[in-house]
Amino acid sequence: MSKPQLIEAVMFFADDGSISKQMFYTEFETLLDGLVKMPVFADQQIRVVYVTINARLQIRSAVFFYLDFDESGAPDSGWNIPLQQLAERAGRGPDLGGGPIRLACRSQCPVSWHQMHLWDPSLTAGNNDLALLRDTVKINSLGILLREEETSSVSPARLQVASEDQWYAADSSRELAEKLAERLSRDYRQKAAQLVKQQRERLASLGQEHQAELAALSTQAKTQIVDLQGQIQALHQAVRQQEMLNKTLKGQLDEQLAVQQSERDEMAARLRAAERHARTEREILREQFDEELRARLIATQAAAEEQARRHEAEATQRGAHQVLERLAGQGVVFVVFHPGAGHLTVPLQDVDRYLASPLGYAASKCFVSESQYRQWLEHYQRPRCEGLQASGQRCDVAVERVETPGRFVMGDSNCCMLHKAAARLRTVS
Template sequence: MSMQNKPQMVEAVMFFSERGGICKQMFFPEFEALLDGVVNMPEFADQQMRVAYVLINPRLLIKALVFFYLDFDEKGAPDSGWNIPLQALAERAGRGPDLGAGPIRLACRSQCPVSWHQMHLWDPSLTPGNNDLALLRDVAKRNSLGLLVEDENAQAVSLERLQMAAEDKWYAPDPGQDEAAKANEKLDQEQRAKAAQLIKQQRLRISSLTQQYEDELAKFKLASEQQGSSLQAQIHSLQQTLRQQEEHNAALKAQLAAQAANFQTSREKMTEQLRALERVGRSDSDSLRAQYEGEMQAKIVSAVAEYKEQIAIRDVELAYRGEQDTQALQEITRLKRAYADLASQGGEQILERLAKLGVVFVVYHPGAGHLTIALQDIAAYQDNPMAYAAGKCFVSEEQYRHWLAHYQQPSCEALLPSGERCAIPIDRVDSPSRFASGQSNCCTRHKASSRLRTVS
């Protein structure tokens, strides 16, 4: 085997599918080409992929692992702001389980040597039957990437290097307690190593489960707080409605009590009047009835006359207002005509004269550049310059206003949990037509979270 083909440590990157298997393998230089935009992965378009950086030795055994996330846009290009130092994390990572070549170096969400990269990492599953570490071990052993494998037979010592022992040392002493003690010590060391390795695996699994449970607890706590706030608002609204209903009931009770008292008083008066009528007799009753009918008729006539008078007054007021409206409309028409005459005799004639003299009306708007305004478009430009510029850029006025705010101050407009703006400087979009609100005016992190919310 030549020196160029000598087996050595290999860096690889493996992509996990949603079902849990490995759907893509590549060497680390290929992964760097992917990050540089040389190639895209259309099969991963608009997804957040779980990826593992794997360091494999010449015997196809794993020495280091880094589990991280990688976002792809709708064209299958990776996130341009991704900058996790995989090799540095692998070198500084803590010890993990033994996958055949001694304890590996493992960097994941619950065991991250650099705290600010923790949110971009994920914890592998260690449950029996769904162990991501065992899956990676088996995939590396199958050697789908075609790595150069170290020949185990080549490790044997050549005959020239063998030395003949002295004849008096050919025969070992009678095996006794010494060899038994050595065997027991070796067995004890193996058991201790296995126990220590098992403890490390369990600690890693406990740390992973603890992180998972803490995330779930935080989600449940947030949902509980939101539900509690909603219930508290409903209770407050119901209490307020109850108080209003109680006040309304109290007012109705008071009104009913007053009406009952009035009815009782009227009933007593009517009873007394009936008794008096019975005593006076039928003749007095007829006279009282006639008097009562006369009084009622007089009241009716008086009320009708009063209402007629009010109606006449209202008719006069309506006629006066109609006359005033007519005069106002005539005045408005006169003023419009006067304004049109003045405008036609003043500004338009001056503009026409300037245009005939070769004067060109030029304005500058960001995104549209220097615009030459035709004489017939002067009025439309004066009414709404922003809408005129937006039309020249082939976008809506609202989109042009959003782009202009971004163009004048290119910073992230997303809101932080505290309610303040993110305000991280971002790349300026020079063309209004390529500006997309919620994407072009957001930093990479808020743009990714927006895209995730859209996907979910």
Template sequence: MSMQKAQMVEAVLFFNERGICKEMLFPEFEALLDNVVNLPEFADEQVRLAYVLINPRLLVRAVVFFYLDFDELGAADKGWNLPLRHLADNAGRGPDLGAGPIRLACRSQCPVSWHQMHLWDPSLAPGKNDLVLVRDAIKRNNLGLLAEEEAPVVLPERLQVAAEDKWQAPDPARQEAARQDERLEQEHRQKTAQLIKQQRLRISSLSKQHEEELARQKLAADERQRALQAEIQGLQQSLRRQEELNASLKAQLAAQADSMQQSREELSRQLRDLEKHGRSEADILRAQFDAELQARVATALAESKEQVAIRDVELAYSAEQEAQLKQELERLKRECDELASQGGEQILERLAKLGVVFVVYHPGAGHLTIPLQDIARYQNNPMSYAAAKCFVSEEQYRQWLAHYQQPTCEASLSSGGRCSMPIDRVETPSRFVVGESNCCARHKAGARLRTVS
């Protein structure tokens, strides 16, 4: 076994939209990673590559599909550190490319979960099968590998001796027909197994893409719903303020009307007293009363109109001040973000140039490589950043995290306590459903609905 591994050849293939565009042996690839050489044709791009293990008969034994970033000068990313040989040795089974089922590591079949984001799924569509492209490229031997032909070896325990009564001259035609039938049956079985393996891998890849798209759509819908709810709350607050203002003005008008009514009653009383002393004197007082009443009514109306105008001006001024304060708050937030980002920007850029990679671990999202431009956003809200990487809302991620750390039933019992029965842990945040994933079979929402019906 050790001699066979020593004879394996490691190669790296580059892919573009047309197929395989470049091939190199692994020592050349290591020189590229050490920035001894650059590839200007891939400048400022993320390139799809395939690490391939080849046996001496130019047949593929293992494939790892991965990404590699290049900078503006065509130099490879200094922070790249995937263990390609480890992934190839521990990968799952893949299709048969001529030397038995290969070991295949890709995004939907990764033996190390935190490296999954750095891998990609090959296309298995008929006529555009990336595994077939790899097999044919190795067969063309553009790398100039030394190939050898292996003669079929027959193990001694598989040799059989016919009985003496059957020792006779064999029938060449019958033997040839039997060999042909056996070869056709073996080819048919191999092709069938390969097609089944390819279809399973393709179904797994499509399911992964569907889940990511569904999580992305769900996150967008949640954000849109939150924005609409915030707008409704703002409108409701404005309506309540307007109603309070109207109630205040009505109370003031009612108080003024009561005051006028009291004044009128007082004047009427005085008029009745004066009527006792003489008719002429009553006429004079009546005239004075009417004049004074009209003056007071006019004054009260003017004061009411003036107060309404003052309230309108105060409302307009308050709205203007609120808008100015919001603008000032947004400006201060931007300045704060700029100051926060500028404070450590030079140090972070220097560390990034030295090859330091900022990696954090969040359950569900795995190990995340944080770009330099996302450091400030991650510091402001790490939980929101991790939730976005999982394509879920922050609230759903927090609920899933509580379930992930303690996978027990959260249903409330009639006694006031919790069920706390151990349940299966949901590993992916996007598959977590409140009322279903965090409850046992007896307390799931679906079970209750079926019981009620």
């Protein structure tokens, strides 16, 4: 008698203890080959069970194992547990309706080096994983084709040869068996075709999801481009407003100059009138007029220039600060490099302080003064002895470079051994 055909399936357990997904083993192999992904399991370790099921929806073996998924929902490429061999070599388990099953888990593993990749099912009342598997298989969500119970085998000693007039009945039984086998074969072919169709539909669905993700990314990129264009347009508008403001200030200055010219003409007329009275008085008035006019011109021009510079500086600073705030809001960070301090991330609120004194900012990050940092930087860039020889020239002998500003000592770190000793002698004396 031939061995009964078993169906291979895989069940995925959720965190709450329920079975969230089930598939045939052929589908599971497609998942392991990387042809499909399961984003719902992305970056998780899932409890999975491999089961073999007979045609009467009875579990015959079960292997409880872990499966890791990466960030994209693809299974671990290094996973290589021989599920079918473990199921065949597994020890006896409980009876789930069709006799004792073969059970492979962490506490009962036929191959010791695979034990760490297996897990033990819960057998507590109300939370029995084996009972849940048995009930799930009975529901037959996979659509397994059912068979009638197989007839018990008859030993050869009990076989009897029928009389010749009953041979045709035997032929009819053979014909019925052939028709049954043909029907089962056709059903299995239909099931295989259905599985192929399901895989094609799943691949098509994944393709559509991929296209949707590409479209979403394209839309996001277009939105960012539109935002940047809007920012550029706002900056252009701010520049145009500043140009208009400068033009207005220039017009005001021209008007003030015209008023001053009118006043000068008036004063000139007064001078001409005063010339008729006395020459001395005319000279005094002229001097007063010239001094007053020069003072007014200087004050007016200085005020106008200061106002124009202030407006221009405010607009420029406001535009630059807005740009920096937008860049920081987009996730842009400002990183600078200074010897001794390394790569520094400058917060938005420290940008003005850094621009005012980059070396002073780097010195504060090294916990030294700016003067000490400058002395160390000169030594770091050119580690030579700065001591003076008898001839008055620098020693210029190569010395060991001090890598950090905090360890630099002027007159010691930048001198060779000879000039260090000389410096110590001078200090002692």
